[in-house]
């Protein structure tokens with residue numbers, strides 16, 4: 001099927017569930033992204049700062065760009081003027097830098113805290129204790145140009161639907177607890193970004209509000225990065 005057929009099909013499914021589609025366009029060309037855009041998609045996710053900034057330059061300005069990959073503090077400045085949401089905040093230090101760059105651009109940037117849920121040796125994400133420590137800290141309270149809109153998690157890469165569902169369920173329970181403890185007066189803490197091509201239906205069953213889907217829309221990724229020149 002074509003990109004536009006894939007978008008329409010998956011949109012219909014997600015609209016029924018009330019879940020937002022983040023179309024993960026990493027490695028894909030602006031022409032491929034335009035095919036999804038013309039099918040009505042406006043939210044795209046990338047995992048590389050340079051690639052996202054290059055695509056922002058050449059693509060329509062009503063696209064909302066979400067960063068879903070690991071972000072180094074020294075690169076925040078390249079996306080701070082336009083990024084809609086950063087899904088991969090995994091330290092207070094990074095959040096402070098996002099706040100600093102958002103202030104420079106006179107913006108408030110929506111962020112998700114990436115929580116480590118997989119039974120794997122991945123490098124990124126906060127554990128539960130670190131997440132709570134961050135939200136409790138005075139340093140965090142002082143940040144006025146970032147808004148914590150929710151949590152993001154990546155499940156273990158396994159064939160076991162049981163393991164994946166348990167990990168998503170744990171994240172959903174943790175999310176509800178944090179909302180109750182830290183965000184009671186503020187309904188801005190409302191997004192649970194979980195689910196990719198292989199596991200988004202399991203994620204939705206556990207309460208996901210945003211799914212990050214790449215290969216099901218655009219096909220397999222065959223190159224490492226798209227570059228403007």
Ligand SMILES: *Cc1c(COP(=O)(O)O)cnc(C)c1O
Nearest residue numbers: 024047068196197212213214215
């Ligand atoms: C690439 C990526 C996705 C999408 O993966 P697919 O399996 O192609 O749907 C989702 N989330 C993150 C963080 C990614 O890097």
